[in-house]
Amino acid sequence: MGTCKINRIDLDLCRIARAMEEIKTGVFKLKEFSGGMQCVIRNCDRIMASLAMIQINCEINDIDEMEKGNY
Amino acid sequence: METMPREMLRNLQLKKFKRILKWGYENSGLYRRLYDQAGLTPEDIKTWDDVAGVPMLEKEHYRSAQAKEPWPYGDSLCVPLEEVTAYRQTSGTTGQPVYQPDTWQDWEWWSECWAYTLWAQGFRNTDRVFIPFGYNIFVAYWAGHYAAEKIGCEVIPGGILNTEERILKMKELRASAFMATPTYVLGMAETAEKLGIDPRTLGIKRILCAGEPGASIPPTKRRMEEAWGTDVYDHIGATEIGGWAYECTAKPGGPHVNEAMFLVELIDLEDGSPIEEPGKPGRVVITAFDRRAQPCIRFDSKDVAMWGEPCACGRSFRVLKGGVIGRVDHITKIKGVLFSPSAVEEVVRDIPELGNEFELVVRKKNDLDELILKVEILPHCCHQENKIKEALLRNLRLKTNLNYYLEFHPYGTLPRYEVKSRRFKDLRK
Numbered sequence: 001m002g003t004c005k006i007n008r009i010d011l012d013l014c015r016i017a018r019a020m021e022e023i024k025t026g027v028f029k030l031k032e033f034s035g036g037m038q039c040v041i042r043n044c045d046r047i048m049a050s051l052a053m054i055q056i057n058c059e060i061n062d063i064d065e066m067e068k069g070n071y
Numbered sequence: 072m073e074t075m076p077r078e079m080l081r082n083l084q085l086k087k088f089k090r091i092l093k094w095g096y097e098n099s100g101l102y103r104r105l106y107d108q109a110g111l112t113p114e115d116i117k118t119w120d121d122v123a124g125v126p127m128l129e130k131e132h133y134r135s136a137q138a139k140e141p142w143p144y145g146d147s148l149c150v151p152l153e154e155v156t157a158y159r160q161t162s163g164t165t166g167q168p169v170y171q172p173d174t175w176q177d178w179e180w181w182s183e184c185w186a187y188t189l190w191a192q193g194f195r196n197t198d199r200v201f202i203p204f205g206y207n208i209f210v211a212y213w214a215g216h217y218a219a220e221k222i223g224c225e226v227i228p229g230g231i232l233n234t235e236e237r238i239l240k241m242k243e244l245r246a247s248a249f250m251a252t253p254t255y256v257l258g259m260a261e262t263a264e265k266l267g268i269d270p271r272t273l274g275i276k277r278i279l280c281a282g283e284p285g286a287s288i289p290p291t292k293r294r295m296e297e298a299w300g301t302d303v304y305d306h307i308g309a310t311e312i313g314g315w316a317y318e319c320t321a322k323p324g325g326p327h328v329n330e331a332m333f334l335v336e337l338i339d340l341e342d343g344s345p346i347e348e349p350g351k352p353g354r355v356v357i358t359a360f361d362r363r364a365q366p367c368i369r370f371d372s373k374d375v376a377m378w379g380e381p382c383a384c385g386r387s388f389r390v391l392k393g394g395v396i397g398r399v400d401h402i403t404k405i406k407g408v409l410f411s412p413s414a415v416e417e418v419v420r421d422i423p424e425l426g427n428e429f430e431l432v433v434r435k436k437n438d439l440d441e442l443i444l445k446v447e448i449l450p451h452c453c454h455q456e457n458k459i460k461e462a463l464l465r466n467l468r469l470k471t472n473l474n475y476y477l478e479f480h481p482y483g484t485l486p487r488y489e490v491k492s493r494r495f496k497d498l499r500k
Contacts, residue, residue, distance in 0.1 A: 049176040053183045056361045057072060057331065059083055 072331035073386045087360040095366040100146030101136035127371045133169045143170045159210040161310045172364045185218030188317035192304040196223030201246035203229040203237045234262045248277045253285025254492045257427040260298035271300030281306040287394025290420035323382035325391045334358040349378045373399040412495040418466045424452035428485040434498040445478040
C-alpha cells in the first residue's frame, strides 16, 4: 500500500456552477410546462436532489465568492 | 474536496456550519428552543470559538422533541411532513429509539456520504457487492446499498437469507465484495468453514465493516483479513448523524473523517476543551452540514476517538487513529482504574488459540469490583489452556492495569451476534 495517491483533476468550478444554473432553470421550466403532470414532477424532483448533491460536493452555490478566488 | 488544503477546508466548514445552524434555528422548534435558552442566534456565529460555544445536542433532545406533533418526529422536523420519504430509527440501546426522517434529498445525501467511503476503499463499477443484511427499520447498510448502486456496482441484496444461504449465494454469483459488522464477518467465515468452504477461495476482494469498531482494532482486522484472504476497511456512521468517516486503501491505522460533509470536533473528556493534537482521546461531537429534514448540529455521539497523523493517500481529511476507541458511556472506572472494553477485544483477538467470541462482565462482590472474562479456546488448542491463561492474564494486566477472573467455555457456546454485539455487561448499575 502507500501507492494510492488520489488523482488531482482539472476542475472549473465557475463553469460547473453556471451549467448547474442552466440545468436548474431547465428543470423549473419542465415543471412549469408539465401542467402538474405527476410523472414530470416526480422526475424533476429527483433531478433537483441530484443537482443538490453536486452542489454540496463542489460547494458551488456562491459564484461571486468563487470568482473572487475564495474557493 | 478530499484534497483541499486544510485552511480552505476549514473556511468552507465554518461557512457550512453557519448555514446549517441557521437552517435548524429557523425551521426546527427543537433547535430554536435550545439556542434561545442559551441566548444564541445564528448571527452570533462568526469564529471557531463561537462554534465551540454552541450548545451540544443529545439523543434526549430528539426524544423529547419527538413527543410533540407532528407524529412521529415532533418539532425536530425541519420540512413539511409530506416531504419526508424515508423512515429509520435508532436501535434503542440507550433508551427510547430516536425516529429519523429523511427527504429524498437527504437520502441522496446518505448515499453520497457512503459513495465517498466505497470509492476510497476501491469499490468500482466492476464490483459485484453482496449485502448480507436484514433490510429493515435500521439504516445499517441501506445507504451502502444505494451508494454501491450509485457508483455503478452490481448489488445483491442478501436480505432474509440465513448465513449459510448467504455464503452459498456469494459463491454461486462470485461476489467480489461485501459489507457487514466485524462480528458478522468473523461469524460468516466460521459458517463457511462448517460448510466445508474456505472463505479465502470465494474471491472476495474487499470487505467494508461498519457498526462496530473492530476493523480499526489491529488484531480483529488481522483475523478478518486472514480468514477471508482480503482487505478489510472500516467505516463509521450513525442513524442520527450519517456515514461520517471511512478508511482508505492506504490503511493509515484508522478512518478519515469526511470533512466535506461533517464537522467532527474532539473535546476533552474532563474539561470539554477542544483537542487538536494527535494521540489524546476525546469525546466526538459531530455536525452534518447538509442533512435537512432532521439536522444534526453539534451532536454528542458519546464516541471516544483521537486524532492521528496525516495519511499517505493524499487526502487532507484528518484521520482518527484506531477509529472509535470507546464509548463515553462504556468508559467506566473499575477498581478506580479508567477502563474501556475495546482494550480487552484487542488482547483477546491477539491470541490465535482463542475463538472470536468473548464476553466481559463486571459486577460487585463484597463491595469490590470483579471482572469476569469469558472466552472460547479453539478445539485443537484445548491442551494449551494453562499457557493461554497465563498469556491472557499477562496481556490484560499490561493493557488495562486490571486483574480478571477467566472462564473458558467450549468453542461455539458463547452468544453469536449478527449486527451489533453486546459483549460488555456492567452488572453494578
